[in-house]
Amino acid sequence: MGRLAENRGSPGNDAVSTEFDSSVLASHAARLAGVRLVGLFEQEPTRFARFSRRLGPLLVDVSKQAIDGDAWQALLQHAASCAVPLRRDALFAGEPVNASEQRPALHMALRAARDDEGTPAWCEARDQAQACLERMAALVDAVRKAPGVIGLPKITDVVSVGIGGSDFGPRLACAALAGQGGSGPAVHFLANVDGGRLDELMRRLDPEHTLVVLVSKSFGTQETLLNGGVLYEWLCRALGSEQAHRRLFAVTANAEAARAAFALDDARILPMWDFVGGRYSLWSAVGFPVALALGMDGFRRLLAGARQVDRHFREAPLEENLPVWLALVSWWNRAWLGRASHCIVPYDDRLEGLPGYLQQLEMESNGKRVRSDGEPVALPTVPVVWGSVGSNAQHAYFQALHQGTDVVPVDFIGVVKPDHALDENHRALLANLLAQSAALMRGRDEAATWATLAGVADPALRRSLAAQKAFPGNRPSTTILLDRLDPESLGALLALYEHKTFVHATLCGINPFDQWGVELGKSLASRIEPGLRGETAVVPDASTAGLLAHIRALRKAAPEA
Numbered sequence: 001m002g003r004l005a006e007n008r009g010s011p012g013n014d015a016v017s018t019e020f021d022s023s024v025l026a027s028h029a030a031r032l033a034g035v036r037l038v039g040l041f042e043q044e045p046t047r048f049a050r051f052s053r054r055l056g057p058l059l060v061d062v063s064k065q066a067i068d069g070d071a072w073q074a075l076l077q078h079a080a081s082c083a084v085p086l087r088r089d090a091l092f093a094g095e096p097v098n099a100s101e102q103r104p105a106l107h108m109a110l111r112a113a114r115d116d117e118g119t120p121a122w123c124e125a126r127d128q129a130q131a132c133l134e135r136m137a138a139l140v141d142a143v144r145k146a147p148g149v150i151g152l153p154k155i156t157d158v159v160s161v162g163i164g165g166s167d168f169g170p171r172l173a174c175a176a177l178a179g180q181g182g183s184g185p186a187v188h189f190l191a192n193v194d195g196g197r198l199d200e201l202m203r204r205l206d207p208e209h210t211l212v213v214l215v216s217k218s219f220g221t222q223e224t225l226l227n228g229g230v231l232y233e234w235l236c237r238a239l240g241s242e243q244a245h246r247r248l249f250a251v252t253a254n255a256e257a258a259r260a261a262f263a264l265d266d267a268r269i270l271p272m273w274d275f276v277g278g279r280y281s282l283w284s285a286v287g288f289p290v291a292l293a294l295g296m297d298g299f300r301r302l303l304a305g306a307r308q309v310d311r312h313f314r315e316a317p318l319e320e321n322l323p324v325w326l327a328l329v330s331w332w333n334r335a336w337l338g339r340a341s342h343c344i345v346p347y348d349d350r351l352e353g354l355p356g357y358l359q360q361l362e363m364e365s366n367g368k369r370v371r372s373d374g375e376p377v378a379l380p381t382v383p384v385v386w387g388s389v390g391s392n393a394q395h396a397y398f399q400a401l402h403q404g405t406d407v408v409p410v411d412f413i414g415v416v417k418p419d420h421a422l423d424e425n426h427r428a429l430l431a432n433l434l435a436q437s438a439a440l441m442r443g444r445d446e447a448a449t450w451a452t453l454a455g456v457a458d459p460a461l462r463r464s465l466a467a468q469k470a471f472p473g474n475r476p477s478t479t480i481l482l483d484r485l486d487p488e489s490l491g492a493l494l495a496l497y498e499h500k501t502f503v504h505a506t507l508c509g510i511n512p513f514d515q516w517g518v519e520l521g522k523s524l525a526s527r528i529e530p531g532l533r534g535e536t537a538v539v540p541d542a543s544t545a546g547l548l549a550h551i552r553a554l555r556k557a558a559p560e561a
């Protein structure tokens with residue numbers, strides 16, 4: 001409580017009003033700290049209906065979060081006092097909401113329909129996106145159905161080279177929707193500069209039947225340029241430069257750099273724009289590899305799912321607005337209840353990439369400690385976002401979620417209808433999801449645990465076992481259910497989290513669309529690298545000097561690979 005008391009009177013951003021707001025929320029947080037979630041359900045049998053909503057193919061349930069009617073009203077009032085509706089309108093209007101870079105953030109325009117109206121900035125972005133989709137459609141159809149039209153033989157494999165926002169989204173979408181795209185090429189993703197995967201791909205793939213797509217908004221990212229260069233050389237060695245060029249595509253906002261580095265012709269460069277951040281770019285030509293795998297119809301369905309959530313976010317009042325709900329829950333858990341991490345557990349192997357995708361979306365967007373005006377934030381901003389697929393996760397870290405010293409809010413993501421006929425498996429999967437969220441909330445106290453240990457004669461041992469086997473419970477979670485896992489529901493799910501991230505940033509008073517924190521390490525890496533070649537390098541400290549010396553000595557001693 002000390003921390004909460006300390007934060008009273010220190011509003012989270014300049015749009016956030018008053019000491020009164022902070023103290024109201026602090027008192028709700030203090031009150032709810034002593035309340036059990038199961039008790040809230042007992043008091044209000046209709047709690048599920050109150051705290052869950054349907055949105056297109058999604059069902060969102062926050063009823064197992066530590067909120068009650070009064071706290072929720074206070075949170076909604078707080079969202080209004082932070083000007084969430086105004087900020088949302090500014091976002092859709094194409095105002096420079098990314099203030100530090102003086103750019104708008106118009107990723108919603110990428111999935112707009114041709115006749116979706118808006119401000120001139122919005123319409124211009126929408127039209128550029130539509131033109132790009134048309135170019136993509138022509139290329140996708142050619143590659144999938146008539147490769148001869150663009151001078152190619154049958155394409156069996158595509159290597160998508162990109163990292164961060166130029167990788168997570170397409171990688172997730174391809175894995176999630178695998179098998180739903182008819183007979184498209186297999187898409188492989190190459191992000192890391194670690195040469196192991198690259199080496200393996202070059203050994204396995206046939207250059208004659210492989211396309212390479214270099215995805216980089218800046219076209220200045222070390223990993224992508226290095227990997228792209230190696231693949232380009234591989235194509236050239238096998239097929240000669242003219243054939244290599246036919247198989248090389250780029251998706252970038254820096255066409256000049258792509259032309260300079262790879263002599264790419266414009267027909268093989270698809271655009272990105274400054275008004276779309278990397279981690280919000282799946283919906284642009286960054287999704288080209290997804291469209292190659294799924295077909296253009298499938299890709300357009302992904303966009304349509306996201307558009308449905310855009311409309312909801314834009315039009316629904318705060319109290320019915322699901323991105324606002326999720327952001328308030330996150331902010332409540334992090335800033336007021338002190339939950340420092342947030343676990344994402346999808347119960348579907350096809351969503352294995354979701355925790356990593358959301359980790360970048362939320363942590364790169366909201367991992368900030370100063371507000372948009374440069375002043376320090378008053379309250380913690382983003383939690384550590386992590387997680388993995390259930391039920392596997394249950395056999396790894398759920399022990400700590402149930403009985404550890406930290407309370408970790410969990411997002412459980414499930415799919416109601418599977419795409420296979422193994423119903424018993426699917427029932428078991430869903431039962432696990434439901435059981436875990438219920439168990440985290442209900443727990444089992446020492447008295448109940450004591451009763452299960454009637455066979456233990458020694459009272460001291462029985463007491464000790466009861467303590468060890470008890471579950472504190474009262475651990476919050478959100479559940480999101482997708483009707484099925486298809487392009488629409490995936491698009492809707494990702495757009496829901498995108499807008500949640502934006503609202504969370506607004507509650508914190510920070511800019512979610514820049515990422516200055518990734519620069520320092522990048523520039524140091526390029527200055528240290530010459531040291532690994534034995535040349536003079538920037539050695540920032542004695543530890544780095546020692547490590548460099550160790551690496552150089554071992555590499556010198558190692559036989560050539």
Ligand SMILES: O=P(O)(O)OC[C@H]1O[C@](O)(CO)[C@@H](O)[C@@H]1O
Nearest residue numbers: 164165166216217218221278518
């Ligand atoms: O698309 P680019 O310019 O290669 O950048 C890749 C990634 O690198 C970052 O700039 C920093 O990690 C991300 O924001 C971005 O998604």
